[in-house]
Amino acid sequence: MVEISDIRDVLKSLESLKGVVDTLSDDDDLFEKGLDSFGSVQLMLALEERFDIEFPDSALGRRSFSTIRIIRDTVAGLRQQEAA
Amino acid sequence: MDQSLSSDLLPAADEVSFVGTLPEPAEPRSFLDRLFDRGLLIRTGVDGLYGRSGAFESVVEALDRLVSRIGAADGAEVLRFPPGMARASFERSGYLKGFPHLAGTVHSFCGNEADHARLLACLDADEDWTAKQAATDIVLTPAACYPLYPVAAARGRLPEGGLLFDLQSYCFRHEPSLEPTRMQLFRMREYVRMGTPEQVLAFRELWLTRGTTxxxxLGLPLAIDPANDPFFGRAGKMLANNQRAQALKFELNVPVNSEDKPTACLSFNYHQDHFGTTWGIAQADGTTAHTACVGFGLERITLALLRHHGLDLDAWPAEVRARLFG
Structure with missing residues (x-):
């Protein structure tokens, strides 16, 4: 099970968001809160390492990383697929 | 005929005659071979690194002048940099985040006399002689506008109306290819606009129209398409998807090598505040500047003209010649 708090932990490792993570709601647009393109790449790599997953090409876009809730759902979906 | 993808895009059986002294080729000669046959490009032994004939250069220069005429009323500040930039600036630019595979660094011999002797011995033995080559302070310019940003930043805040620059440089990209349109050293002409998001987006719109016209x-078939830069690796896939999703880059494509994979001859790029943030370029009110550029691949446009109007410049349509050389 992937918890929202796990996603927040990963976000705190990012230079562009670490100062504001605790003020974010689960549905805030991270790109509006300071996440940039290179930051989203770092986020993608950090999530892959933390959860031992690989994002498919179709998920490599801003949308998959736009809010904490969407990230949690995407990561949970990938974990389920890999377990199946 | 010039407006359609004419027979000129097919292997040109009718042009084999000018290599009459050679045996009949087993396969149709490629566009690149025909450019060599005709002396328009000159082989160096490295794919993507070519000499240019006087005729080829006359087209490149005419295009350069044409771009100047089209943009003349805008009063851009002309700056010309050599095809190398300061390594420190290059490192700060972020180029290595996206394009480590395309970068070219300048290395020079930094050894002593004994190292020199070893270098010569290695050369003689056909072994790797580069052990004592070390990175210099110079990196080959990857895009004509890269040397500009630190210079603009050093001037302080932009004036109220922003700034507009006119650049041209040989650029290097490490991507050996047999497509004549993918050279490793080529000239890029650019206009670069710095200012508010509205100012730089209006600039890009203006040049989308001007570039298309x-x-x-010039009698070239074209299409404007959303595009992305050739970012490296899986991270690059994400950057490319983001770039497309935000409509940051458009290319003006002309079929040159094939209809399936047309060649980007012009590009129209909105960098948002990427360079403004990287270099600390501020607008008049102190907020981070946005930037945009239009780039013209001078060799690529030349090759598109040669492909569509033929390899004999004198036989090009009169209106095209008038526009370029008139």
Whole structure:
């Protein structure tokens, strides 16, 4: 099970968001809160390492990383697929 | 005929005659081979690194002048940099985040006399002689506007109306290819706009229109397409998807090597505040500047003209010649 708090932990490792993570709601647009393109790449790599997953090409876009809730759902979906 | 993808895009059986002294080729000669046969490009032994004939250069220079005429009323500040930039600036630019595979660094011999002797011995033995080559302070310019940003930043805040620059440089990209349109050293002409998001987006719109008119007036078939830069690796896939999703880059494509994979001859790029943030370029009110550029691949446009109007410049349509050389 992937918890929202796990996603927040990963976000705190990012230079562009670490100062504001605790003020974010689960549905805030991270790109509006300071996440940039290179930051989203770092986020993608950090999530892959933390959860031992690989994002498919179709998920490599801003949308998959736009809010904490969407990230949690995407990561949970990938974990389920890999377990199946 | 010039407006359609003419027979000129097919292997040109009718042009084999000018290599009459050679045996009949087993396969149709490629566009690159025909450019060599004709002396328009000159082989160096490295794919993507070519000499240019006087005729080829006359087209490159005419295009350069044409771009100047189209943009003349805008009063851009002209700056010309050599095809190398300061390594420190290059490192700060972020180029290595996206394009480590395309970068070219300048290395020079930094050994002593004994190292020199070893270098010569290695050369003689056909072994790797580069052990004592070390990175210099110079990196080959990857895009004509890269040397500009630190210079602009050093001037302080932009004036109220922003700034507009006119650049041209040989650029290097490490991507050996047999497509003549993918050279490793080529010239890029650019206009770069710095200012508010509204100012730089209006600039990009203006050049989308101007560029389309310029190329269709040259008798070239074209399409404007959303595009992305050739970012490296899986991270690059994400950057490319983001770039497309935000409509940051458009290319003006002309079929040159094939209809399936047309060649980007012009590009129209909105960098948002990427360079403004990287270099600390501020607008008049102190907020981070946005930037945009239009780039013209001078060799690529030349090759598109040669492909569509033929390899004999004198036989090009009169209106095209008038526009370029008139």
């Amino acid at each position: 310029m190329m269709s007036d």
